Amino acid sequence: MHTFALYEDPLHGEHLVISGYEIGLNMVPDKMKISDPILLRHILCLLIVAHNCFHLILCRRQLKLCKRSNDPPSLMDDSMSPEAFEVSKDKQLHTSYLEVFNLILDTIYSCLDLYLSTLAYFWKITVGWYRYADDIWLNVTYMTMFSTYLVIRMLPSLFYEKLVLDPKFNVDPEKSPPLVGMICALAFVVVFLQIAIIPFTAIFMAIQELNVWYCILLVWLILVGLSLFILGFVGIFGVPCLGKSRKLEDADINDDLKEVLHSFKFPGRVYLVHTFQIGRPTAWVMGCFCCLRLDIHDNLKLNRGLDSDDLDSGEVGAGLKDEQLAAFVAHQLAHWHLRHVAKALALIYLNLFIYLVLFGLCYNWQTLYWAAGFTPLYPKTVGFWLVYKYLMPVFRDISTWMVFFFIRHFEYAADAYVVRRGFGSAMKAALLKLFTDDNEFPYVDHWYLMWHRLRPSILQRIQHLQRLNRTHAVSAISLI
Missing domain, CATH: 3.30.2010 (Zincin-like)
Known part of the structure; x- marks a missing residue:
């Protein structure tokens, strides 16, 4: 079968040829060292499996808690009817089952991408189509194919949700988009990604010509400056x-x-x-x-x-009534008074800087690309995905726990400040009223919450308010 280029630049006399060693489907390492791409491929897959199994355990804990909960907590007897509790329970079961399915699917996809050299196969197609194109055009084309592939990977999850979970948990069709509508939305996402990829890839290809540490510093400064600009913009408009x-x-x-x-x-x-x-x-x-x-x-x-x-x-x-609304606003003003936004931004900037430094150390690691099935000729842009997906999950789990921990305790600190100002009872009433309006499932597993919830649950915050008022004994461990 002959491959014909879709685009050929007449100024180029020679076309690109992918050559060099590639591991293919080899499973036995030549040497038991991390520099061996076959061994590294096994290690990367093991990391993905371990990471996703950890989150699978967390989701299963939340699922188990949801299944064994048959009544709303005593604190919410007057604000949540048994019927509303069952509706919220079905909603939580729907979410938990979907999370479990997505984790299993992601594990399968991530391992197959390495063992079948899927990403390298897309690169071969790209080079076969555009043999005479320059590096920027090849990377833009490759990212177009790769982003489309990532969107297509979402289809099994979409079918599972719409064809299995929605009927099982009696999701109202009028309150949930139909399957055809979601597929059309994914098609729109594909088109939008193509529009965004062209300029971003070109900018990246220009930046990556710099020294890697200059590049990291520049990216960090751009992200920090952009977030501060947005903060000032929303403060005005x-x-x-x-x-x-x-x-x-x-x-x-x-x-x-x-x-x-x-x-x-x-x-x-x-x-x-x-x-x-x-x-x-x-x-x-x-x-x-x-x-x-x-x-x-x-x-x-x-x-x-x-x-x-x-x-x-x-x-x-x-x-909320006027008194409850005032207490809720007092809670937001407590965040401002205690400078929680500035502290959270500083923590996020620090984590981002550490992430970029680790990324810079791993991005030029050639064995990583060989483990994914590439030869010495590979697209520069694929390094973003390989480092993010296979090398950084452990760091992301640690940083996520830290950021979520501090932000949850910012909520507790703001509630404590509100209590000291005399708005504790009204704040508790406001939380109960918002809970009643939303009918959120009240129980959250503590381990699940540490990695999957940015803020404490309503039940935890009410228990914390009671602890501050000394009306109910609550363990400090339960507030982690």
Whole structure:
């Protein structure tokens, strides 16, 4: 079978030829050293299996907890009916089973990609098509094929969810997108990725010509600068895609909220955000220095601040009363007062820097590419995936635990600060009301939560508030 190039540059007299040693389907290492690509391939697959089995155990713990829970916790007897509990339980079972399936699928895909040299096969196709093209064009084409392949890998999970899990757990078809719609959405994702890949690949190919450590420093500075720019932007303009914002004057602010703002001496502006669609009710303090604003989403207010006649039946009664809303805003202002955003950003920047340093040490490791089936001629862009997928999972687990641990305890610290300001009872009532509106499954396995939940569960936060008020004995271990 002859392979014909789709694009040939007449200025080039010779075409690329992939040559050199490739391990293919060989399974027996030539030497028992990490420099042997066949042995490294076995080690990489073992790392993936161990990593995914660890998270599989965590998901199974949450699944087991969900199955054996038949009633809502006693703290929520008045706020959660048995029917609502069963609905939330089915929703959690649906999520847990899907997580388990995705982990198993990812393990199979990751191992097959190495043993079958799938990524190297895509490179051979690319070079066969564009034998006379330059390096940038080859890498752009390769990333186009690779990104499409990653999207196609999502199809079994999609079919499992829509054809097995949705009927099993009685998911309302009107509240869940249909299978055909999701497939069309994936097709749109493929098109969007192709549009994004061309400039990003070209920029990367230009940056990677620098020394690897200059490249790492430049990427880190760009990411830090971009995040600070976004922080300043939202401090001035908010998040326009969420809805239209309206600045609240003193006449528009109720007495409870005025008391909170006065108590915290908040210097910024206060906005009410009219959300385009029902999302998670929340409020937040955004920005820094003179660009500081408090955004309160209208769905956080009782009945969105409207008459019952102007609402759908499902929205009537949702939201917080004035006293509860004030306590919730006090919690967000406590985050601002305790500088939790700055601390979280510093922790994320530090983890990002360490990640990039480790990435730089591994990116030019030639044996890694040979273990994936490549020869000395390989696409530069594939190194991102190989390092991220096969070498960094252990670091990601450690860094995720650390970041999640501190952010969860930022929530506890903000709740404690609110209690000291005298808003503890109202804060507990606000959490219970938000829980009632959302019907979230109340139980979360502690080990699962450490790696899969950025914030504590509502039940944990209520128990923490009770511990602060000394009305209920709660183990400190349970708050980890």
